[in-house]
Amino acid sequence: MPGELLGAHYDQCFGCGESQPHGLHLAARAGEGVSVTAEFTVQPAHQGAPGLAHGGVLVTALDETLGSLSWMLRIIAVTGRLESDFLRPVPVGSTLYLSARCTAVDGRKIYSSAEGRIGGPDGPVAVRADALFVEVELGHFTRNGRPEEIKAAMADPDQVKVARAFEVNP
Numbered sequence: 743m744p745g746e747l748l749g750a751h752y753d754q755c756f757g758c759g760e761s762q763p764h765g766l767h768l769a770a771r772a773g774e775g776v777s778v779t780a781e782f783t784v785q786p787a788h789q790g791a792p793g794l795a796h797g798g799v800l801v802t803a804l805d806e807t808l809g810s811l812s813w814m815l816r817i818i819a820v821t822g823r824l825e826s827d828f829l830r831p832v833p834v835g836s837t838l839y840l841s842a843r844c845t846a847v848d849g850r851k852i853y854s855s856a857e858g859r860i861g862g863p864d865g866p867v868a869v870r871a872d873a874l875f876v877e878v879e880l881g882h883f884t885r886n887g888r889p890e891e892i893k894a895a896m897a898d899p900d901q902v903k904v905a906r907a908f909e910v911n912p
């Protein structure tokens with residue numbers, strides 16, 4: 743339902759994992775239709791220039807928010823292409839109000855756009871991105887991931903967590 747937290751897909755994910763000490767701890771919420779929102783507060787560890795967020799970290803926040811759209815579509819997908827615009831510098835300590843929406847689905851291709859605003863959900867747009875995600879099978883992760891982490895994720899007694907680690911919306 744709109745407003746509901748989607749929860750982390752994998753607890754070690756750099757974007758959303760609760761157990762990832764270096765991560766962004768992004769918590770995405772369902773929006774209206776195939777859309778999501780999330781908030782991310784820039785920490786001192788995310789600096790690129792004194793007191794300013796690193797652009798790559800901001801793109802990660804956009805990527806993760808866009809990736810969360812797969813949950814709304816119940817599709818397993820990975821980022822194939824991500825094009826970003828940096829419109830305003832984002833100071834450390836500021837909160838990025840993120841929103842992403844799916845714009846089209848064509849076979850395995852999922853097109854989407856996202857933006858991050860500062861100063862409030864209706865504040866000026868600081869960063870934006872257009873993405874192409876590509877639907878993949880579960881084997882994309884099990885074949886390509888490092889075996890240690892695959893085994894650890896599969897061994898979790900919580901079966902919902904196991905499914906989520908591989909980006910399947912249960």
Ligand SMILES: CCCCCCCC(=O)SCCNC(=O)CCNC(=O)[C@H](O)C(C)(C)COP(=O)(O)OP(=O)(O)OC[C@H]1O[C@@H](n2cnc3c(N)ncnc32)[C@H](O)[C@@H]1OP(=O)(O)O
Pocket residue numbers: 751757805806807808809810811812813819820821822823849850851874876878909
């Ligand atoms: C809840 C989840 C949150 C997750 C948030 C984080 C998301 C991520 O960061 S995922 C990690 C980063 N991404 C990756 O590691 C992906 C690495 N790339 C790959 O594995 C592959 O290149 C992959 C799967 C994207 C595509 O390969 P493959 O499955 O062989 O598909 P392929 O046949 O080449 O392409 C399928 C279609 O997509 C198109 N396509 C694929 N890549 C691109 C691209 N970069 N640009 C444009 N089009 C592309 C192809 O042209 C093709 O189109 P069509 O069907 O019209 O011919």
